[in-house]
Amino acid sequence: MIDVVNLTKRYAGFTAVREISFQVQRGEVVGFLGPNGAGKSTTMRMLTGYLPPSSGRASIAGFDIFDQSIEARRHIGYLPESTPLYHDMRVHEYLRYRASLKGVEASKVKERVGDVLEMCDLREKERALIGTLSKGQRQRVGLADALVHDPELLILDEPTIGLDPNQIRQVRELIKNLANRRTVLISTHILPEVEMMCSRVVVIHKGRIRASDTAENLLLKHRAAGEIRLEVHQPPQNTYAQLAALQGVKEVSEKMLGEECSFLLRTDAETDLTEAVLQLAQTGNWSLRSLLRRKPTLEDVFVDLTQGD
Amino acid sequence: MRTFITLLGREVKSFLYSPIAYVVLFFFLIATGFNFYSGVSFLNQGPSEVTVVEAAFNTVLFWFPFVLIFPLITMRTYADEFRMGTIETLATAPISDSQIVLSKFLGAFIFYILLWAPSFLYFTAFEQITGKAAAVAAGAYGGSYLLLLLLGAFYVALGCLASALTNEQINAAVMTFVAIFGFFVTGLLGFILNSPSQAVRDLISYFSAVEHMADFSRGLIDSRPLVWYISMTSFILFLNLQVFQYRKWKA
Numbered sequence: 052m053i054d055v056v057n058l059t060k061r062y063a064g065f066t067a068v069r070e071i072s073f074q075v076q077r078g079e080v081v082g083f084l085g086p087n088g089a090g091k092s093t094t095m096r097m098l099t100g101y102l103p104p105s106s107g108r109a110s111i112a113g114f115d116i117f118d119q120s121i122e123a124r125r126h127i128g129y130l131p132e133s134t135p136l137y138h139d140m141r142v143h144e145y146l147r148y149r150a151s152l153k154g155v156e157a158s159k160v161k162e163r164v165g166d167v168l169e170m171c172d173l174r175e176k177e178r179a180l181i182g183t184l185s186k187g188q189r190q191r192v193g194l195a196d197a198l199v200h201d202p203e204l205l206i207l208d209e210p211t212i213g214l215d216p217n218q219i220r221q222v223r224e225l226i227k228n229l230a231n232r233r234t235v236l237i238s239t240h241i242l243p244e245v246e247m248m249c250s251r252v253v254v255i256h257k258g259r260i261r262a263s264d265t266a267e268n269l270l271l272k273h274r275a276a277g278e279i280r281l282e283v284h285q286p287p288q289n290t291y292a293q294l295a296a297l298q299g300v301k302e303v304s305e306k307m308l309g310e311e312c313s314f315l316l317r318t319d320a321e322t323d324l325t326e327a328v329l330q331l332a333q334t335g336n337w338s339l340r341s342l343l344r345r346k347p348t349l350e351d352v353f354v355d356l357t358q359g360d
Numbered sequence: 361m362r363t364f365i366t367l368l369g370r371e372v373k374s375f376l377y378s379p380i381a382y383v384v385l386f387f388f389l390i391a392t393g394f395n396f397y398s399g400v401s402f403l404n405q406g407p408s409e410v411t412v413v414e415a416a417f418n419t420v421l422f423w424f425p426f427v428l429i430f431p432l433i434t435m436r437t438y439a440d441e442f443r444m445g446t447i448e449t450l451a452t453a454p455i456s457d458s459q460i461v462l463s464k465f466l467g468a469f470i471f472y473i474l475l476w477a478p479s480f481l482y483f484t485a486f487e488q489i490t491g492k493a494a495a496v497a498a499g500a501y502g503g504s505y506l507l508l509l510l511l512g513a514f515y516v517a518l519g520c521l522a523s524a525l526t527n528e529q530i531n532a533a534v535m536t537f538v539a540i541f542g543f544f545v546t547g548l549l550g551f552i553l554n555s556p557s558q559a560v561r562d563l564i565s566y567f568s569a570v571e572h573m574a575d576f577s578r579g580l581i582d583s584r585p586l587v588w589y590i591s592m593t594s595f596i597l598f599l600n601l602q603v604f605q606y607r608k609w610k611a
Contacts, residue, residue: 099452102609124454131452135445139377151366152453196449 052077052204052234053098058107060093067093069258070107075251077203080230082249082266083238086357090258091238092132095208098236099129111204125154128197132208134189138182142173142192145181146199153200167195171225187218194225205229207237211244223248242349252349256357269352277318278345279328284338286312293335297327311340363455364463371437371467381471384432388475391425396482412486413500417577423570427515427540431533433471434519437464442607443527451608461601465520472512476505499579507576510589511569515540517596524603543567 053075060068068090075081085091096102098109100120109116114123137145146164155163168174171191176184181192190210197205210226211219226235227248239245245252246266254262254269262269283290294314295303302317318324325344332339375381399415402408408415416422441447450460483501487493515536522535547568550561565571565584572585 096448096452101448101452121454121456124452127452129449129452131445131448133445135447135449137374137446138444139374148366148370149449149453152363152455154363154454157362 052079053109053111053236055094055098055109056107058094058097058109059105060090060097060102061105067258068097068104071255071258071260073253073260073263075234075236077234078232079251080226080235080237080249082245082252083236083255084240084242084245084252084353085238085255086240088257089255089357091255092208094255095129095206095236095238099127099206100124125200126203128200128202128205130193130197130205130207130210132212134193136181136189136192136196138180140181141178142181142184142195143168143177145192146195149196150199155200163199163201167198170198170229171195172221187214187221190214190218190222191225194222198229203233205233205235205237207235209239210237211239211241219244240353242353246349254353254356261356262352266349270347270349277323278347279316279318279324280313280341280343280345281316281328281332282311282313282340283332284312284340285310286337287335290314290335290337293331294328297324297331299324363453364459367455367459367463368466368470371463372470375433375467375471378436380432380436384429385475388425388429389478391421392479393482395419395421395425396479400486411500411578413483413504414574414577416482417504417573418570423544427544428537429472429475430515430519430540431522431536433475434468434516434523434536435529435533436523437468437520438523438604439526439529439532442524447608457605457608458601461520461597461604465517465597465600468516468520469513472516473509476508476512497579499581500577503576503579503581504573506581507573507585510586510593511572513593514589514596517593517600518543521596521600521603524600524607544569547571 053073055074056072057070058068058072059066059070071090071094083091083094093102097104098111098116100116100123103117111123112126114126116123140148143164146167147160150160150163151157168177171194173188173191173195176188181189184192194207194210197207207226211222214222223244226237229235230248237248249266251265252262252269253260264272290312291303291305291314294300294316297316299318300316304315306313306315316324316328323344325342328342331337332342396416398421399419400412403410403412403415410418438447441450451457518539519532519536522539523529523532525535526532544567547564547570550556550564550568550571553560553564556564566588572582575582576585
């Protein structure tokens with residue numbers, strides 16, 4: 052559905068996006084992850100034909116974004132980050148205007164607008180002026196606008212930013228329902244959302260793609276995959292050495308907190324050293340205060356991939 | 361074509377929804393009405409060489425409001441959209457940039473034509489009441505309104521260009537005023553300079569809207585102003601497209 056090859060965007064003295072390549076297959080829900088300023092919005096704007104790329108190619112449903120921009124745009128429903136709307140228009144009026152602008156046949160416009168109003172739960176607010184709506188409602192209007200021409204691909208730029216938890220839940224449910232027959236590329240830096248909605252994750256940082264994989268794979272591969280934290284009261288001298296000597300341990304770190312000593316063991320994903328540590332504690336007669344096996348989260352992966360450089 | 365009509369419809373509607381349209385309409389109708397009244401009063405004072413049409417279109421009372429309305433009409437065409445970010449949803453719809461630029465220009469131009477529509481009433485009323493034609497030849501009507509169309513298109517294009525250059529409406533209004541005033545006053549140089557050379561005089565006559573109106577309202581349709589206004593309008597619209605794309609891509 053989306054095929055990006057070495058896409059680059061350069062501004063004067065600054066490269067926003069450096070030779071990124073990725074694909075999104077039909078029917079996938081892909082999360083586009085990255086810190087602010089990573090190049091997510093720039094990439095999306097290039098895909099939707101708003102910005103021309105400096106070099107590289109990309110195609111949407113087989114149509115090149117540069118040579119066949121208008122045809123490519125017909126297949127995309129785009130929701131920009133700031134959800135810009137005309138405040139002086141009514142909701143149904145705006146949607147009808149957008150529908151005919153996007154080429155929906157005149158006879159079908161009313162039907163389509165009715166459909167998207169239902170889908171986005173905007174029936175009650177149909178006649179309201181957009182300027183009077185709350186942020187969550189405006190977000191839904193933006194989403195309705197993106198859907199009104201029944202596109203195969205949805206490109207959503209941070210759709211839940213600035214919404215309260217109720218509204219976020221509503222929008223997420225909506226997106227999950229929509230994803231059924233469509234392809235969705237959603238950019239966000241709200242990680243729980245990604246775990247909930249996306250089948251695959253593309254991590255971008257400072258204009259480069261750092262990772263592109265399913266969430267599970269990323270969690271498995273990540274170096275914080277296996278982590279065991281234990282607290283020992285007045286540990287004997289050789290505790291550190293013993294822990295380090297365990298098979299499968301990649302790294303041990305130690306921190307003294309008064310009489311308690313906290314150890315952090317890093318292992319790879321498949322190794323579970325809880326049993327081994329318990330054995331050591333028994334034979335060495337340690338005063339074990341706590342033993343915790345910590346599963347890595349997407350946040351760990353994110354922070355790890357996007358710090359530094 | 362259908363998307364263009366949709367765009368155009370939206371532009372004209374958004375003009376009519378804004379209060380400034382009615383303020384401008386009100387002010388303009390008062391100004392042109394008073395101008396017509398004073399033109400006829402002037403003619404009442406005694407025999408004169410000018411026709412009513414000429415008297416209506418060649419006075420200070422005509423030119424002054426005429427030059428002032430353009431900043432007010434055109435300042436909102438782009439500035440608000442850039443400021444609010446709706447350019448992004450507009451430009452990512454399956455429509456071309458030239459459709460956007462042309463529809464904004466025509467939207468403003470149609471509003472400008474609407475401003476002038478009531479002026480037909482003045483001349484019709486005159487004819488009804490006096491039983492005489494307001495112009496000596498029908499060509500005078502044609503000429504005056506033709507020049508209004510040409511001048512209007514040129515100044516509206518200038519206004520749209522100014523609006524595309526900025527995010528704030530007021531900046532657009534000021535730039536439009538300065539540009540239009542600049543062109544207008546350059547034309548008036550012909551009256552001020554002492555014996556300029558023929559080449560300079562010819563050049564200045566291109567800029568001189570006052571001279572053009574004096575000719576056209578007599579039915580004297582010179583092809584030089586015609587070519588000047590059409591080619592300048594096209595050029596300014598071309599610049600408009602470039603500026604629009606430039607600002608879009610800078611995003």
